[in-house]
Each structure stands twice: as structure tokens, then as C-alpha cells.
Amino acid sequence: MTKGVIQSLVIEHLRGSVTPFKLSFEKGKKLSVIYGENGTGKSTICDAFDFLGRGNVGSLENRGLGRTNKYWHSIGRTPTDVSVRLETSDGSCKATLTRTGVVVDPEEKRPRVEVLRRSQILNLVEAKPADRYNAISRFIDVSGVEASEASLRQLIRSIEKDLEVAVARVQENTETIHRFWEQAGKPGSSAQEWATNELSNDNSVLDKAKIAIESLRLAYDKLLSYPGQYQEQLNACNDANEAVRLAESKINLLNEQVASEYIEVFEILQAAHQHFIRHPYPDVCPLCESSENVVDLPEKVRSRIASQNLANQLRSAQSALRLKQQSLVEQNQKLDYLKEKALVDAEKFKQSATCEHLPDGIELPVLAYPTDLAEWKNWLASAPKILEKWRIIADGYADSKKFTGTLKASMEALQNSSQIRRELEEVLPRLKETLNIIEDQRRNFTDGVLQKITENVSRLYEAVHPGEKLNKISLELDPAKRASLEIATEFHGLNGTPPQAYFSDSHLDTLGLCVFLALAQMDKPEDTILVLDDVLGSVDEPHVYRLIEMLYSEALKFRQCVITTHYKPWKQKLRWGWLKNGQCQFIELTKWTPTSGISLIRSIPDIERLRELLSEIPPDPQLVSAKAGVILEAALDFLTLLYECYVPRRTDALYTLGDLLPAIDKKLRTALRVEHKQENPDGTVSYIAKKLAPHLDELSRIAQARNVFGCHFNALSFELLDSDAISFGTEVLALIDNLVDHEAGWPRNAKSGSYWATAGETRRLHPLKRPS
Helix, strand or coil: CCCCCEEEEEEECCCCCCCCCCEEECCCCCCCEEEECCCCHHHHHHHHHHHHCCCCHHHHHHCCCCHHHHHCEEEEEEHCCEEEEECCCEEEEEEEEEEEEEECHHHHHCCCCEEEEEEHCCCCHCCCCCCCCCHHCCCCHHHHHHHHHHHHHHHHHHHHHHHHHHHHHHHHHHHHHHHHHHHHHHHHHCCCHHHHHEEEEEECCHHHHHHHHHHHHHHHHCCCHHHHHHHHHHHHHHHHHHHHHHHHHHHHHHHCCCCHHHHHHHHHHHHHHHHHHHHHCCCCCCCCCCCCCCCCCHHHHHHHCCCCHHHHHHHHHHHHHHHHHHHHHHHHHHHHHHHHHHHHHHHHHHHHHHHCCCCCCCCCCCCCCCCCCCHHHHHCCCCCCHHHHHEEEEEEHHHHHHHHHHHHHHHHHHHHHHHHHHHHHHHHHHHHHHHHHHHHHHHHHHHHHHHHHHHHHHHEEEHCCCCCCCCEEEECCCCCCCCCCEEEEEECEEEEEHHHHCCHHHHHHHHHHHHHHHHHHHHHHEEEEEEECCCCCCCCCCHHHHHHHHHHHCCCCCCCEEECCHHHHHHHHHCCCCCCCCCEEEEECCCEEEECCCECCCCCCCCHHHHHHHCCCCCCCHHHHHHHHHHHHHHHHHHHHHHHCCCCCCCCCCCCCHHHHHHHCCCHHHHHHEEEEEEEECEEEEEEEECCHHHHHHHHHHHHHHHHHHCEEEEEEECCCCCHHHHHHHHHHHHHHHHEECCCCCCCCCCCCCEEHHHHCEEEECCCCCCC
16 A cells, blocks of 8 residues: 655654754655755754654664663753654654653554665675675565475475385385295295285184183183082081070070079069169159168169179070071071072083084083082082183184284285385475475575666666666675675676775765665665665765766655755755756755754745745845846756857856857757647647747847846946846746746756657757757
């Protein structure tokens, strides 16, 4: 999306801006030249763009100051007072200085800014190859591609290792299967054919036989414990029966010693004792309700109860008998359960022994099991031998199963490894080819970017140094080093020479500027504000003129181009509009002071000044004629140089109107005409021709007015009318208005081959050559 047109820059308390300073930009002029002598604040304006766009004040760098942000604010102010605001047609953004750094609000409107200063102009040219690479790395940054290449190389190496492993596994599994085949007696025509046949066999019969014999072993092995369990439980029953007999004998003995009536009395005594616990001081006997002998009756009852041990023993014996009788019942029940369970397991064994999946000829015990467990010991006497035989048979089945599993695993591993090998052998060449393609594309991209930069540098350099044969600049990456950029040129037939070894300071400066411009144009120039801070210090006069033209042409590619300079001849050329490609905005700064800071001079071009003088009421004849005379000399100087007219030769090359007006002879004067471009309502373009001869003839007639009114004190001016001076000024202005487009400048471009034209051909001056 195109950014808004820049309207103004407001600087407050940044460096030399001790008071708020506003710099307005003229609409439609993308090149703004700021002229001022040293110390007028040019670098502060550049710092303002740097501060806003990049959060930096670059003019203080590389001066041994360390951290420079403490010097950013004006003297007597604090960092929080610093602000820079850029006004555009689609809004504004403002940068302020906080403890955390530069903050721009809103951030999305922050402009892109590229700044080149006089001290930096040779940085790229004279930098080390690695530092030079860093300057352009953002344009050829292929780190992501290089990372992908590295990953792809690592993948290729990994696949190569995987392929080696797959080949080794194929060999290993092939040898294992071949060994099994040899152990099997080499049946069939090959090991793999045999293995395939083996694995295709129905292994379910083997599995069922193994399961059947294992079930048989478990069922038979379970019966072995029953003779011991039976004997143990039988002993427990006998012991319980004997305990009951002994308890009964003891009770019989106690019954003989204790009468039954006594037992009834004892029970009465126990009831009375419980009564006396609740009523310890009775008035009468609770049984007969007599009060006789009631004294100490509770104590007597307790004494009689305590003396009755036989009764207690009898009660204990009776309780013990009941417990032992219950135990005898439980032991007999356990014996019955054991018998039932044994017979059930014996029946299960019998069923397992008759399973159809048991191998033929397997040795079996007598299947008709005794119903009396006492006979099981003899019935199971041969069990250990039989179980061992069954174990051997079961282990054989297990070995066969294990062999089949091992063979199957080997075959599957062989097939998988072979498949993996085929896939890797198929994909590996493709990956290598892909890597080669990516490497070639990366190199082509990098070389293409460098070629584009090189072509742009050469184009710009040739525009400043035409015909010098120094434009064969090359930027190349050193293939032997990573992140290393070499810059070279051709110098008098010697290729690959570093320019800093042969170029003059002026040539190196312009080369550095061209490289900077070429790089700036690589990254969204239409969104970029280009700032050139006093970069023309060592450039001589002819090159300055061409450099100005080149900068104006390139400025049109940027959002805005701001150039600061203290080069005075440039000031004069800009004031007169002597640019082939059109006008630019000219801004002049006056002397900086601690109280007013940065200040502007209203630098009005002489033509506009003459127009103002003529519009004054009343106009000053002396000022009008003086200014008109200077402008007329400029116009005549332009025409005589353009058409190579004959003028008197002087050592000081200073010419007057008396020299220049006659130099435009009758033939040329008659041929001179200027075509003015105009756009019609229907969108078409047409030209209106205007002759210059009438103006030149009239000026030849009244040119003396300039000398009388505008140059010297002359008594003759007392006798002449002021209108003569005003007429002279008016005629000069009419000539200039016909000849010059005040926006596009003077017609200096001869590319048409038929006439001289301004930028956009708003003025077309005929003829191209002076008539012979």
C-alpha cells in the first residue's frame, strides 16, 4: 500500500532544535535540498529522520562518546522533552524518548528511513569483506534456505546410514534363514522358498496339540496333591473324634460327683447373688420373705457360690464338649468336600486325556480312577515319570513354535529390510537431485540480486562519470569463504582490482553514494525516506552537476529524498532551476543561535522575486531593473551557451548585456520559439508556440534602462520615466515565463533530437542547433 505524501516534520528539543522547529515539504517535489553553512542545524534535521525511523541519532556515532543517548536532548532540556512528529496526508506519527528507548505512536505509521552521512560514505567500499556482506545480507538473506539445505544434507547422510543398516540387515536375515534351511536338510530349491513354505503351513494343529498336552499336564499334576490332602484331612477327623470322646468321658465323671439337685440349688444361689448386687441391704429374704437371718444374707450367698467348684468344672466341660462336637462336624464336612472335589478333578483329567488334539501314541495312566481316595496313592504312583514325558513333548512343541516364530521374524525382517532398502535406494537419488536444485536456485537468487545491485551501481556511477570507463563495478561472494563480499572494478584493462587502490577520493565518494542508493532501492524505495547528509564534500564541479541530476532522477523512486549541503554553487543552481529533470524544493537555513535554534531563510528564486517587485505598489524602479538585469543576463547566458553563440573572449568570462544580446543574431532570434504543453479537456495534449524574437527585440531596444536605473548612480535617471524601468522588468519576466517552466526548470534535454525540452516536455525550445 502506498504511503501518504509527506507534509511536514516537527522537531522539538532534539540536538540543535532548542525551540520547536517545523520543516514543511512542497507538494509534488520528492527532492528537498537543505542548504546551510556549517553549524546551521542540517545534521539535526537528518538526526530527526533517523530518530523517527530507526530510533537512533547517527551523527554522534563513532566519536568516542560511548552511549550517545544522553546527548540526544537539547542543552537545558530532559530526554522526555524530545519529540519528532511527521505529518503526512494519511495522518501523523510521533517519536518520543523514554527510559526504555524511542517510542513511536502509532507504530504502524512509522516511516522507513535510510540515512547516509559524509562519515559513512566509504564504509561499504572500504569495509572488510565480512562487514560488507553484513550491509547487503538483508537482500540476499537465504539463511532459511541454507538451514533447509543443511537439514536436507543431514537427511541425506541419515538416509545413507539407514541404507547401510538396511543392507546389513538384509544380509544378516538372509544368512539366518539359510542356516535354518541347512539345519532342516536343505529341502526345496532355496532357503527362501523353504521358509515361505514353512510359514505357509497350518500351525493351528501344533498350537492345539500344545494346548491339549499342557491342559493334560495341569489336570494330572493337580491330582497329585489329593492323596496327601486326603490323609491330612482324615487325620484331622480322627483327632476331632478322639477329642469328643475324651470330653464326654470327663463330663460323665463330673456328673457322678455332683447331684442334679445341687445344680438346681446352685442356679438359685446365682439368681439370689444377682439380686443382692442390685439390693445390697435387704430387709427380708427375697425367696421366703422372712426377716429372720436376713443379716449378712448377701455375704452368705456369695460364700456358698464360691465354694461350688465342681459345678463350675461341670459347666466348663459341657461347653468344651459342644465346641469339640462342632469341630468334628466341620472336619467331616471338609473331608466330604475334599472327596467331591477330587472326584470332579479326576473327571476333568479323564476328559483332558481323551482330547482329540493330543498327539497319537502319547502315554496315559489308567483313566478309571478309584472313588476311594485312600487308593489314589497307588493309582498315581507312576505320575512323575508320565509328567516328565509329557513335559518333554510340550517342550518340543514350544521349540517348534519358537523356531517358527524365529523363522517368521527373520522372514519379516528380511522383507521389511528389503522394502526399506528399495525405498531408500529410490528416494536417495531424488533427495540429492533436490539438494542440487536448491543449491543452484540459491546461487542463482544470490547472484541475481548481486547482479541487480551491480547493474544499478554501474548505471548510477556512469551517470555521474560518463565516458570515464569506470562503471564496470562487480559485487561477488567469495566462494571460498562464507558471508564474504568482494567489490572490484576494471581499471585500464586490469580486471578484478579493488577500487580503493586506484580511485581518487572523489571517485570513491561517488562510488560509495551509488552503492548506498542502489541498496536503498532494493528494499521498498516507494515507502522509504532517503536522507543524504552532506555527502558531496569532495566532489568537484562537473561531477556535482551530474550528481545533482542523478540524485533528482533517483529521488523520484523514493517516498521522499532529503539532501543537506553547504556547497554554495549548488544553492545558486537550484535557485535558478538549472536542472535538466525539473525542479526540487530548496530550503535554506540561517545561522543557529542558542535562543532560536534552527531557523529558515525564505529563499525566493530571483524570478519569483522579480514578480513580487513588479506587483508592489508602487514598484521600486531601481530594484526592478537591477533584478531584471540579473535575470536577463542568466537567460542570455543560457541561450548563448546552448546555441554556442559568438561572444567576445575575456579572461574573466564576465559578460554584460551589451555582449550577450547581440550574440543572438537575427537568424537564431527568428528561429527561437518555445512550445508550451497544455492538457485539453478531453485528455489530449497540445502545444502552443510562442516566439522569443519579440521579447528579445524589445529588450535590445530598452536594455539601457537597466544601466540607468539598476546598476549605478546616474543623473540621467532623473530625466527618465519610472515606467521605462518597469517596462524593462515586465519584458524580462515575459521572456522568462515563455522560456522557463517554473516547476520543471529550463529546457536542457536534447534527447528528442529535434528540440530542447524540460522534464515531461512541458517546454520545448526550437531549434536544436543554431542556424548557419
